[in-house]
Amino acid sequence: MGALISGNRRLELTAMGERAARAATGLLSLGIGEGDLIALYLRNDFPFVEASTAASLLGVYATPVNWHYTPDEAAYLFENSGAKAIVIHADLIEPIRSALPPGVPVLVVPTPPEIAEAYGITPQPTPPGMLDWDTWLAGFEPYAGEPSTGGGTVIYTSGTTGRPKGVRRHPPTPEQVEAYVRVLMRGFGFVGYGDPQDVVTVVTGPMYHSAPNAYGLFAARAGGTAILQPRFDPEELLQLIETHKVTHLHMVPIMFHRLLKLPEDVKRKYDLSSLKFVVHAAAPCPPPIKREMIEWWGPVIEEYYGATEVGIVVSCNSEEWLAHPGTVGKPIPEAEVRIIDKEGRDVPQGEVGEVVSRNRFINDFTYHGDDQKRRD
Template sequence: MRDIADPRTVTGFISGDRYRSPEQLAGRVSRAITVLDALGVGPGDRIAIMLRNDFPFVEASYAAGALGAIAVPVNWHYRSAEVSYILEDSGAKLVVVHADLLDRVPDAAQVLVVDTPPEIAAAYRVDAATGRPSWDAEIDAATPWQHQPRNAPPSMIYTSGTTGRPKAVERFSTLDMGNPGLAEQMGWLGVSPGMRTVACGPMYHSAPNVFALLAGRTGGLVVFASKFDPEALLGFIERYAINSLHLVPTMLVRLLRLPEKVRNAYDLSSLRAITHAAAPCPPAVKRACIDWFGPIIREYYGGTETGVVVACDSKQWLAHPGTVGRPVGGAEVQILDPDSEDGRPLEPGQVGEIYLRNQAAGDFTYHNNDAKRRGIDRDGFVTIGDVGYLDDDGFLYICDRSIDMVISGGVNIYPAEIEAELHLHPDVADCAVFGIPDDEYGESVVALVKLQPDAAPDSDAILAWLHDRLAGFKVPRSIRFVPDLAREDSGKIFKHKLRERYCAKP
């Protein structure tokens, strides 16, 4: 990267040894608009983007938006059948895809192929492949766009599909960044003028997508991490004077597991904000991060459907341990009684279904499934499937996913509480807790545990350890040791798949 005089002040985009200045990227986006227009892309069309974090992800997203088209990020972990479903369901007119992933795209699809760059090929142990028709060749041959760009619609993000097929969240309007409420919410996300960041999470997920695409417009620096590596991230922070990060709790855990000597070897003084979300963060992990990085840890809660609804900074969290925050930017939260037909609001401290409203983000539907959208609505508030409660100060606490709650012997048990304790056990590297059918109790609690590399499987010792920390009815009836737990890059885990794999009856 000979074009970079001072890594700590450079602006633009970096991936591996490649660099693009803001002017270079803007020029490529302008020509990409011309390319997409020539292929017949127009307002309302869908452009599928099946790329790892790379310059063309930004170029294609910006170019599609300038034509009024809608970017549809595709999870590049998907296999052929899953990709075909997304392309058919979204009605994608074109697919922009890394060359080594091309064999997963249906032959009938119109494609532009992005060469798989060396840093991505090395990270994922694939060939640094090339293909035709080439994204780079088409852009290099195009002339800059000569017309006024349209207002860019938001990307259409497919949710993780924890209960079946992924569903696409389709917004009815563009995100108005001039709206004070939305601007405040994006501030909690970690977006600020001139920000310098590392795009750690895959941009097919909603929060990393919004975070990286907005960060690219702030006049600062975006470094693309081909794959998350905790020590490499510390190196990026020091080398490029990174000041804002958006992480998920599993990334925080991996950072904390670095040897103290490694953690202390890097200058992290440039950091001003570390924001996390997407999955529960064990309180011990949160406290350890605040002790290490200082009171710059922030958390928010929301969903692809709602955007940022509640948030808290380190000071607020320490005063309300375990909270995910309170409403920000004019958003609202209600806790409703799941057993009442009319959705009776519950008092502070009472656990119920969490309903959210974020008027600043605008309304949405599920693409091709308006009925499902109506099914989660109560008087303009929507649920994304979580249960929890508000305290007397209006801070929200998440107990668990409603579909994950276990009812054993008529008692509600929240697996997230048990998982938080298991994560504190020195022998536990990861865990998942859920209910399985039980002839006597209706459901019984089982824990899947991935051990630390040098730990011996001793379920009796772990159960005894839990008995010292939890009420007896919450302690799993059994522990099963597994080699791995298939988490999403966002930190989410598909418990229904684990149930089928490890706990299905013969």
């Protein structure tokens, strides 16, 4: 069984599970239950996984919030989501204090030293009069009920064209749960490369984004070891790979670009031979950048394409990409991908159209609080 690692801190997954079960009991004591929602205003830290896991036990939705938000943006999300509780790092309170909804419990996580160092801030304790996360957990027995199959993560997305919309999936059938797990486990490389409990990964991106969120939580739930990098730093990542013998990574192209800009002696300084599966997504990767990464790290670079609403729909490995530079791969067995014109007709090969996709075996979704936007 694996662990969560952050800086010099280590939390075994068995201990994390017990803390999450205590948090579930605590949420019940606040009147929070199946179908409700909590907001996570946190950087990558142990309580992020604990609170997400606690929510899943109860069928509660967890919503990670972009902690770069202005007070107006944060207030909108708290109100739109109907959050029944907010879990927040101590140093993030003051910038959005005016946005905290009256009467909603605020559970405060003291800012740990490695996060404070990464962002050049002074470690902050829990402010007087607010609930301290660790103290609060200690007051409850672990939840002993049957785990729910409902709930999940509500990710707010598409904010570039207006207010962001929360993607909330309908309660899944057991078959849909199985399909969802199968797609992500395969897409993230947690199957086909030995025992999932032997996976060692670094969560390189902020977990308020949908892909790092799903990736980090699935790594932990599969029993692997997840190192939570407070803030992406290219040389630090190479150090972590060598020190912890990292096997899996999830990245975005800008990280490749920053890695390739390192001096040659730094790039060659670290042993990266433990890497088995490095997947990237979220943005187009310039072919020269990807080719250089494959030449440096070997044919371990994978890619997928998808969206928060539909999940992973296509994928390709290094060999497929080298044979067709620029491709994002072929549809996975569970997905349907079409390119259509304005009338919804498939366009001939080589012509421009709109990409539409769906995952046939993953439960449908709505936009939280506004199902009409799902139909617009």
